[in-house]
Amino acid sequence: MPVNNQWSSRSVSRRTALRGAGAGLAGLAGAALIGCSGGGGGAAKTDAPAGGSSASVAPGQAKLKPGQTYTGIFPTATEQDPIKNGKKGGTYKFRIFDSPHMDFNKILSSTVNTPNDLTKNKLFRLALGAKADAGAINVEGDLVEKYEVASNGTQFTLFLNKGVKFHNVAPVMGRVMTSEDVKLSIERYQAGGVQKDVFADVTSVQTPDANTVVVKLNQPLAEFPKMAASWSYIDAKELIADNAYLTRHAIGTGAFIQDKWTAKEGQEFVRHPDYFEKGMPFLDKVSGKVIDDENVLQSAFTTENVFNYEAATSDVAKQMLQQAPKAVLFEYKGLQGANVNGFHFQLKNPKWQDERVRRAFSMAIDRKDWATARFAEDTAASGNGYSPGPMPWRALYDKVPELSSQGPYYQYNPAEATKLLTAAGYSNTKPITAELTAWFARLDWGEIMVPALNKLPLIKATFRQVDNPTAVTLLSARNFQDITNITWGPPAYAVDQTLYPWYHSKGGLNHSNHADDTMDKLVTAQRQEQDPKKQKEIWKQAEDRIYDQVWEVFTPVNFQRRGLWHNYVMNFRQHGLGSLTTYASHQFRGIWLDQG
Secondary structure, three states, X not given: OOXXXXXXXXXXXXXXXXOOOOOOOOOOOOOEEXXXXXXXXXXXXXXXXXXXXXXXXXXXXXXXXXOOEEOOOOOOOHHHOHHHHOOOOOEEEEEEOOOOOOOOOOOOOHHHHXXXXXXXXXXXXXXXXXXXXXXXXXXXXXXXXEEEEOOOOOEEEEEEOOOOEOOOOOOOOOOEOOHHHHHHXXXXXXXXXXXXXXXXXXXXXXXXXXXXXXXXXXOOOOOHHHHHHHHOEOOOHHHHOOHHHHHHOOOOOOOEEEEEEEOOOEEEEEEOOOOOOOOOOOOOEEEEEEOOOHHHHHHHHHOOOOOEEEEOOHHHHHHHHHHOOOEEEEEEEOOOOOOOOEEEEOOOOHHHOOHHHHHHHHHOOOHXXXXXXXXXXXXXXXXXXXXXXXXXXXXOOOOOOOHHHHOHHHOOOHHHHHHHHHHXXXXXXXXXXXXXXXXXXXXHHHHHHHHHHOOOOXXXXXXXXXXXXXXXXXXXXXXXXXXXXXOOOOOOOOHHHHOHHHHOOOXXXXXXXXXXXXXXXXXXXXHHOOOHHHHHHXXXXXXXXXXXXXXXXXXXXXXXXXXXXXXXXXXXXXXXXXXXXXXXXXXXXXXXXOOO
């Protein structure tokens, strides 16, 4: 089935109204439908429950059948109407990453995104849950009830939901959010940090009344709702005035209140009793535990001490289904790379400024062998070594490309790598040294990456495993010495977010500290281009430039993903941009537990 690639569709009317925070409107300005009709893999493989009215739920249609595998969109009959059928109470237990702080404007990491997703809201959000397409980027209103776009596309008038209250904790004490909080939040992002690029084209933010925000742009930007939906949480003016307090506390208008945060242990969240979405949240508490050991995590899932789990391979998924009889398995496609599948060179360091050296490091890696070693029976599903860069591959291709499409510096060629390093002044007696620091990809790096590099006598690579807060801090501060892994990426709902912030020399996510006039022109041009066909041509030129200059080295990922959860967890689904622990956490507001 051909891919309906609408990652950056312009087909929606310029004057668009979005109503209802839970409406789930596919086709919102710039929304992207990725994959075949009906979801990531079509109909359920085995006995998907029938949808339909929640007025009368037949026995056997309340929950997914345990022990079975599902694909596509498959809400149960009870999930068709969460407000009517959702059950109050209970604690959801899950694995959470160790957070270095609570300010998502410092680092786009799931370690910070998860507590923000639980405690805060954005203007728009990704459509998630049982009725959402896991293979689509569809955004819906969050704090925005509806919006209008001026005929020339340079002005967005946002009408906010009324009566939205902050948590009843200091310093906000349950007060009502207003348009002033939105204005100050946008201005904070504009002032600097990793989100400044989202609002780079905003020329003014006006607040004609407490529930209306008028955003003016210096050029048409149809993808503005998607860009604001990805990262930009709205904070209270009191917290914006005290960034140190904001950094230490997750406080907002979200469905849950941060009750406890203990470094290296976990976080606890309790229900926000005055949450603005009717009937939500259903859960009394969300409990996240830091679990770094994979064996411990698997045991926690099978003993029901965590309720969801992401399996690395199909063999692991089958094993977990056997050990957890109440679990179901959901197979879906990953939509994007550039999170932990590669590393940055520190381009402030003179030795990495030589493109010959960067290219040699990339050519020293046998990506086909990597895919086989890492993904075993999933080698074909992972793309046979294809190593996606930051851009969503489905924005450019109908199917996963071949490794050969990535150019000469992504092909395994130790002889040519040796020639390049020799030309750069290195030899067997004077090898180039490199320290690679990582947390997220620590197993891959320790067992595959560093041994592969060290097969070349001219390279002496060492691996230093750091903890998660250290890894993301090194990255956000851009002060690593040699090489560090990529620990950000999704959620990026617009292609622009994978290009401009990272690859413009002044971008907020230019962690490599590179400066390239050609790339600056390309990423600026793609943002300005309004013709989808021409824009796609610029995206391809940008991708070719990324693979040619090798500011980063990308490695294989497994596009075939497998999420498991216990079947009494209702109104929850994984998404192609990330699991519950990473970038799909805001659906906690609609999850309920049904033990009956």
